[in-house]
Amino acid sequence: MTEPSTAQAAGTTRTAGAAGPGRPAPVPSPAPGGRDLPWPEELRGRTVVVKFGGNAMVDPSLHRTFAQDLVELRHAGLRPVVVHGGGPQISALLDRLGLEVRFEAGLRVTTPETMDVVRMVLTGHVQRELVGAINAHGPFAVGLSGEDAHTMTAVRRPAWVDGRPVDIGLVGDVVAVEAATIDTLLEQGRIPVVSPVARGEDGLVYNVNADLAASALAVALGADRLVVMTDVEGLYANWPHGTEVIGRLTAGELDALLPGLAAGMLPKMEGCLRAVRAGVARAQVVDGRVPHALLRGVFAGTPSGTTVVPDGI
Numbered sequence: 001m002t003e004p005s006t007a008q009a010a011g012t013t014r015t016a017g018a019a020g021p022g023r024p025a026p027v028p029s030p031a032p033g034g035r036d037l038p039w040p041e042e043l044r045g046r047t048v049v050v051k052f053g054g055n056a057m058v059d060p061s062l063h064r065t066f067a068q069d070l071v072e073l074r075h076a077g078l079r080p081v082v083v084h085g086g087g088p089q090i091s092a093l094l095d096r097l098g099l100e101v102r103f104e105a106g107l108r109v110t111t112p113e114t115m116d117v118v119r120m121v122l123t124g125h126v127q128r129e130l131v132g133a134i135n136a137h138g139p140f141a142v143g144l145s146g147e148d149a150h151t152m153t154a155v156r157r158p159a160w161v162d163g164r165p166v167d168i169g170l171v172g173d174v175v176a177v178e179a180a181t182i183d184t185l186l187e188q189g190r191i192p193v194v195s196p197v198a199r200g201e202d203g204l205v206y207n208v209n210a211d212l213a214a215s216a217l218a219v220a221l222g223a224d225r226l227v228v229m230t231d232v233e234g235l236y237a238n239w240p241h242g243t244e245v246i247g248r249l250t251a252g253e254l255d256a257l258l259p260g261l262a263a264g265m266l267p268k269m270e271g272c273l274r275a276v277r278a279g280v281a282r283a284q285v286v287d288g289r290v291p292h293a294l295l296r297g298v299f300a301g302t303p304s305g306t307t308v309v310p311d312g313i
Ligand SMILES: Nc1ncnc2c1ncn2[C@@H]1O[C@H](COP(=O)(O)OP(=O)(O)O)[C@@H](O)[C@H]1O
Pocket: 052, 053, 054, 055, 056, 085, 086, 087, 088, 229, 230, 231, 232, 234, 235, 236, 237, 238, 239, 261, 262, 263, 264, 265, 266
């Protein structure tokens, strides 16, 4: 793969005509990586928030192909922002430390002790690995936690199981996003890599489900697309009894399905619904186990996974 120069990555090669305020750096031609993909012209300059799930990232070779895809998107003139997960990695360390691993309604029950581990694994390990994989191609990635510069502010999220409230501890729901920090990085040609940890309005630190964090960022950034990469082909109808992928859903159709969805898919589909209802044109769940799923499945014209669109489309 052709490595971009520092100047390209930082956007310092911009010329007034080619890339004015609010526009990414000019697009080199041909695209690095040598894959001659038909980039839709209308995607140039658009922001895409990509959630990379912890289950899809257990294979290091997928880190590498995902990183290549992001850099290629950047060169094609898009503005990718990554929100990473790390659920399996957090659970593995909790296990090793002899601490409880428990989920309710798809969310981790987070004690203050658990929160220390969540923060350590997400910002100290998973985020660093992804930043390293992307920066093998040039000085693109900048890692940050939702806590940094108040990028994400959360309030304690209530949870119910079988209609009864349950205490899930330091789990937050994002209520405010300081988009300017991320916008500035995008303007510089960087690829922000955000850990789903947020500062609470009460000064505490909250564990945020990565799907919901990605959705909140997509809305706040006015993203064109939200892409959720996971370890299944998409949303299966009749799961766990069937594996037939639901290809397309309107927001209204998804709203009706949501109460019946199981853990794992529940926050993903809730995130997709929130995003399209708040102006994101398309939210897509794709199979992150497939190498180059981001480029080939999402941006190269071959429909894959489950796509959620606003009502009336
Ligand atoms: N209807 C469904 N369709 C597909 N997968 C489902 C469904 N309901 C629950 N799941 C589960 O959700 C999992 C994906 O969520 P999760 O394990 O949290 O992944 P990630 O780490 O990508 O966030 C799948 O592996 C599957 O076990």
